Amino acid sequence: MGDTPTADKPLTDRLLRSWTRCRRRAWLDRYGDNQLRLYTAHRTLQLDDQQRSFVALLARKPGHGLQACEQGADGVVGLRLRSTTRDGLAVEAHPALLQRRKGSSRWGGFVYRPVLARQGRRLTREHRLQLALAGRLLERLQQAPVPNGLALAGSGRRLERETVPLVGTLQHQLDESLAKLAADLNRPTPPALAADRRKCTLCSWRGVCNAVAAREGHLSEVSGIGAKRREMLMDIGIDGLTALADADPDRLALQLERFGEQHGAVAALLVAQARAQRDGRAEPLAASPALPELADAPGVLLYDIESDPDARDDFLHGFVRLPRGMDGRWDLSLATYHPLLALQEHGEAACWARLSRLLKRYPDWPVLHYGETESLALRRMAQRQGMGGTDLAALRRQLVDVHERLRRHWRLPLSSYGLKTVADWLGFRWGQPGVDGARALLWWRQWRGSGRGDRGHVQALRWIFAYNRDDGLATWAVAAWLLAQEDSVRKG
Ligand code: SF4
Incomplete structure (x- = not known):
């Protein structure tokens, strides 16, 4: 691991984004060994998408930094926003784009609002928190409220625009998330692996985490076990692949039935799968030809x-x-x-x-x-x-x-x-x-x-x-x- 836990570095929008996806990821972003990260095209795809959306949104090339804000550019990139929260936490955001709007700010008869380009079909908590953090810091800098942000989608080909309100409970959620992020970053060891390991395929720490999961015999390593089933199994005291492989299928079926009949019905399959993985053995299931x-x-x-x-x-x-x-x-x-x-x-x-x-x-x-x-x-x-x-x-x-x-x-x-x-x-x-x-x-x-x-x-x-x-x-x-x-x- 790289750094040791410290509270004096700012909480950044990047860390917040990682944390919203997986608590462990934010911790690894700060303290993990960068050489162990694996490339994922996902981030490049996102940046590529963002670039196209911004080009479609703006008639002119955006300006850069504080000077562009002072000059009232239609779009501004490259601005770093810094402040401290009410709890004294240093925070920093680097919004991808600011868009000029009507209003009144310390710079004149206009204000700015943060813009992001989202991938995926829906706006998520991750997007809302990113906009809320940028909006809050921008508000202090421009000395004017930022009631909403803008989320773009569609990679510029058929640009969708969604106005995202940044007031009300979202501000409370932002404070709560920042406090939890700070607490996680103060831990001497990383938080547990993500409950839903499907998200790991897009994460640059997957090599590190897959190795931990395999070493620990994490239940998510058993094919057929997602976040929900893992929780049920943990609830009845089955905490890993070996424990599942050692379980009695009939007894397990009865225990799982209390979560719903369908869960009891798969108990024998889960035990058999865990046994195949524990023993490294392929097992035929049918005598007829497969093809x-x-x-x-x-x-x-x-x-x-x-x-x-x-x-x-x-x-x-x-x-x-x-x-x-x-x-x-x-x-x-x-x-x-x-x-x-x-x-x-x-x-x-x-x-x-x-x-x-x-x-x-x-x-x-x-x-x-x-x-x-x-x-x-x-x-x-x-x-x-x-x-x-x-x-x-x-x-x-x-x-x-x-x-x-x-x-x-x-x-x-x-x-x-x-x-x-x-x-x-x-x-x-x-x-x-x-x-x-x-x-x-x-x-x-x-x-x-x-x-x-x-x-x-x-x-x-x-x-x-x-x-x-x-x-x-x-x-x-x-x-x-x-x-x-x-x-x-x-x-x-
Ligand atoms: S690989 Fe998975 S568990 Fe590890 S940090 Fe990334 S999302 Fe979290």
Whole structure:
């Protein structure tokens, strides 16, 4: 760890943001060893998004710092605001943008209000607290009230503006949050791991925290246990993976039933999963073949979509075409990659025409994908584009969810059945290490530009294609493993 706990450093808006996401994260931001942080494209995506939103909001380039405020610039960046709270805590904020409004301040006949660009579908507590902190400090500097802030969304393409009131209970929440943040930062050791570990995938401290979770046998390490179930298990005295693996399933079912019948029903599955992970053992769950569609198939298409969830845009439909070799075996050296880029400005009908042409060329080839995203997206598009019931049923039969088959046929000693974890366990390696969906999305946004002809470098597209192709090959790695298990059972 780096620094030792100290109360004299200011509480910053960055620390407050981290703390709103996870109490432990703020502590690590201040005292953790920065060399152990892992890059996440999420922050870069956010900054990229913010930049586009601000450009769409302002007619002119914003001014910089206090001087720009004094001159009454329409937008101001680079201003550092400092003050102390009623409790004597030093606080500091660095608002991304200030917007000029009508009013009266120490600088003349105008005032400023803080602006932020939010990602995601909704305004959250994190956004409100950020605006409230900036507003409070700005109020003191400009000597005029800041009754509201502005939240932008839509990455500038179809800019949404939401006025956020900064008065009333929000101020009380801000005081409470700052006091709790200060208390957490005064602890000699970091707060516990986040109860909901899904948020860890976007956090730069995930390497450090995953190692702690694995070492401690944290319950969140058991596949199928989220924040709520973990709380229930802790409540009945099961405090870790080993305790869960040692539990009697029938007794556990009775104990969990008091939280609702559905929780009792999964007790045996949770214990079995914990045992598989404790013992490092893969366990077959069904005798039937996992992928019977492949028995006589002349080939398979491996299908993976890349999306921009905020824009509800499936921008890439990637297919790896894998024909069966002359000797009847699956030979990866025959695989070829076929990316179908779906530009929103070309419309869905054009995308569907290309997709259906490709699928029609391979009517007997199962289309393998991992998770339900691809199947849902393709079938919904087909329906919107007027595909009839019989064809839709045939398309449905052609789509094979390898993740679903894996879950139905195998219990694995893994904390997750996600493609990355499973393929990694099978020894598959992505050509571009450390790349994830967020990085691919960043490349996409950089390549696409504003959508008004300012395309980025074509290399960004090549990286996306390579990543997408590897996801298809990783799906095949899982399918090939399933086939190999059946082979070994048949021979053994
Ligand atoms: S990795 Fe998870 S637990 Fe660790 S600081 Fe980040 S969000 Fe919190």
